[in-house]
Amino acid sequence: MNDSVNVTAVADDGARKKDVKRKMRGIKRSAFAFPYLALSVIFVIVPLFIMLYYAFTDSVTGAFTFDNFKRFTDGWSASLILGKSLLAALVTTVICFLLAYPLALALSSTALNKKFVLVMLFILPMWINSLLRTYAIKIVLSILNVPETGFAIWIRVIMGMVYDFFPFMLLPLYSVLSGMDRSLTEASQDLGASPVQTLFKVTLPLSVPGIVSGVLMVFMPTVSTFAISDILGNTDTYMFGNIINQWFNSSSGWNIGSAYSFILLILIAVTVLIANLITKGKTETGGIL
Amino acid sequence: MNKNVKTGVVWSFVALMLVFMYLPIIILIVFSFTDARALGVWSGFSVELYVDLFNNAQVMTALGNSLILAFVAAMLATLLGTAAAVGIFHMRKWKKHTANFVANITMENAEIVTGVAFMIFFLVVRLPNGWITLIIAHTMITVPYVILSVMPRLSQLNPNLYEAGLDLGASPMRSMFTVIVPQLIPGMISGFIMAFTLSLDDFIVSKFINGNVSTIPIYLYNALAKKGVDPTLRALSAVLFVAVLAVLIAMNIVSAKRRKKQLVL
Structure with missing residues (x-):
């Protein structure tokens, strides 16, 4: 990401500041993925775990079982x-x-x-x-x-x-x-x-x-x-x-x-x-x- | 081998494969113009199946439902998917890997597993099957395809533009919507079209969560899985075949004229 060559200490310091700033902005931009990822956890990942729970429970008693x-x-x-x-x-x-x-x-x-x-x-x-x-x-x-x-x-x-x-x-x-x-x-x-x-x-x-x-x-x-x-x-x-x-x-x-x-x-x-x-x-x- | 002979062999092989590919479709269309009940029987030219089709209220309702569902789901998927693409594009290392993994789940998973997982989930959270569940499911399964169509546009963007927006005093939101989004529009459009088509096409996931909302693929599946198939299905299939092919060919011709030799879909 940061390609700047550190020539002097001053330039290095400046580059680091810029890098920090850029990182903060980067975090903000990656947040745009949050709605989809949150919905994915709710509607894709959680259902798979519920399915897993069903796979290991009895249909009548609801007790844990390998019978399925x-x-x-x-x-x-x-x-x-x-x-x-x-x-x-x-x-x-x-x-x-x-x-x-x-x-x-x-x-x-x-x-x-x-x-x-x-x-x-x-x-x-x-x-x-x-x-x-x-x-x-x-x-x-x-x-x-x-x-x-x-x-x-x-x-x-x-x-x-x-x-x-x-x-x-x-x-x-x-x-x-x-x-x-x-x-x-x-x-x-x-x-x-x-x-x-x-x-x-x-x-x-x-x-x-x-x-x-x-x-x-x-x-x-x-x-x-x-x-x-x-x-x-x-x-x-x-x-x-x-x-x-x-x-x-x-x-x-x-x-x-x-x-x-x-x-x-x-x-x-x-x-x-x-x-x-x-x-x-x-x-x-x-x-x- | 003589070069001309070789070219001839290649051409005839390709032509033969093309016949294999399209002959069943052509036969189906031909037999939609006869009203015999049994498959593969010709009892004279007739457009009766088409008349029956357009008077079939069930088919027309299913068609309307399919189009509304595909439109709503594709809109939502385009919004979520574009935002997600921007987000994932700016992630690093494990976050990016994790996000990509999550987006890949519904694409790699068997549709039937996705479908039954949705069904169990909606039962557990007591959400009755119908429009809401269909919209949620179709949106979730089409978002990854929007992400895939928007991502290449993002990597072509000048990375400094967003920063320039911020430096000139725009908020991140404003910079996003006035600088980045307009440049992503072509990717968003092809993502929307893909989401729309996939939603129109889906019956495996829909089948488990549709409640009493019928869509065209669900109508088709229910009618086809029954033996002694209703002959109006031939007319319906012919109409759908021609509509899909016409749209795709038109889209590809338009895009071929604009950007040379690139398949839209």
């Missing part, structure tokens, strides 16, 4: 659904990545780098309500006659998820690839690497921040979604979000629902933490934020 968490492993039904959700999220994320990465490469390649409208067209659906996009997929599925039974139900749900979350994978990948220094890939090719080698040894490692934020924006949202299964699937394709939603729909299920929400919260915190470790805090958020 025990239900998670009892009979394994909830943990099985969490497992299924994680698997479905993994499949969705991988498909999104395999489609989005080549597309991001193509959009940022010299062949059509300047086609800003094209990039815009791919990003726009992100701003259309996900329920509407899911409904559009439902119509496509009924035209294609994809049945609502057996394994096909998973195809329906995964298709809906890929379609819904695809732009969220594409955007961070595109912004990291289009911002990449082209001379690096040129250098790699000048040094004799084949295009495939360049892709795997130069481009891919350099796009890690984009990949990480793409995965973050697809993986956990898939685990916690409930609308897609409600619209395209059935109880077999319930995601972890459906279970939480279900418990909160019955007035006696809030304590168990809170416990499950808490598990989801921990999972999200862990994935964000891992993401930060991989990228050392430099995730590519792209233009949407």
Whole structure:
């Protein structure tokens, strides 16, 4: 903040006074954040602690208990659904990545780098309500006659998820690839690497921040979604979000629902933490934020 | 590979992906012009679904509610978020980290967890679900996005301007409102638009705290989750698709003309 070089004692004293003054003003300016932060404590942080309290108390007696968490492993039904959700999220994320990465490469390649409208067209659906996009997929599925039974139900749900979350994978990948220094890939090719080698040894490692934020924006949202299964699937394709939603729909299920929400919260915190470790805090958020 | 062949391959891949992306939307719009009850059945051209839609009082009420809620929440979020951005920008070290962490909670958290946490909280403080709870929740979840749009403007500002205001005798408040705020207006506008859109879009958080206030996404969810979907939904979806796309494309074209090659949203 204070860049002044201390030449003489007088100048030093003056600079310090100025610094003190500036600090006082700085404190005043940071106070502008107070209303929002105070409201956040009341409406965001306190509710999470109340949820935590619910998670550890009995719905009838209100006594402290671990039973709500025990239900998670009892009979394994909830943990099985969490497992299924994680698997479905993994499949969705991988498909999104395999489609989005080549597309991001193509959009940022010299062949059509300047086609800003094209990039815009791919990003726009992100701003259309996900329920509407899911409904559009439902119509496509009924035209294609994809049945609502057996394994096909998973195809329906995964298709809906890929379609819904695809732009969220594409955007961070595109912004990291289009911002990449082209001379690096040129250098790699000048040094004799084949295009495939360049892709795997130069481009891919350099796009890690984009990949990480793409995965973050697809993986956990898939685990916690409930609308897609409600619209395209059935109880077999319930995601972890459906279970939480279900418990909160019955007035006696809030304590168990809170416990499950808490598990989801921990999972999200862990994935964000891992993401930060991989990228050392430099995730590519792209233009949407 | 021949350069032209390569360009051709790239183009056809991009075109194919574009078809995947927009075909479902186009099909939906096409099927909104037929009045068959079942999905994916064409029973001749008809605008009956649109007539039904505009005569549907529930939809019209939900639409009005959605717009009012989005406007009020986005206004509040813009005020709080701009002030918060100024504050956080001038924080140092742990204070800044803590403030950023707090602002990140609702963005990183699963919406369903945010929603149920609000629901439990409003029950505990005995605030009945409805307009007030919706406005509080929508404001709180959209403020972080306003902060994110205002913050880049702040870092472009000349840091001496505020001080100059103070040196010339303005109070901190006055210096803030007459010197800093006018320069933040572009960031505030895009923050407002983002908050407005996010509020219009939200149904996960709203679903738990809406009481008997219906919004468009809540209406959609309730209608879609029921099997044997009401066919007027096709007309409603088509209208919403076209409206959103038209607004976004117009906004991007305007901004592309002004600042070259920058996506607004």
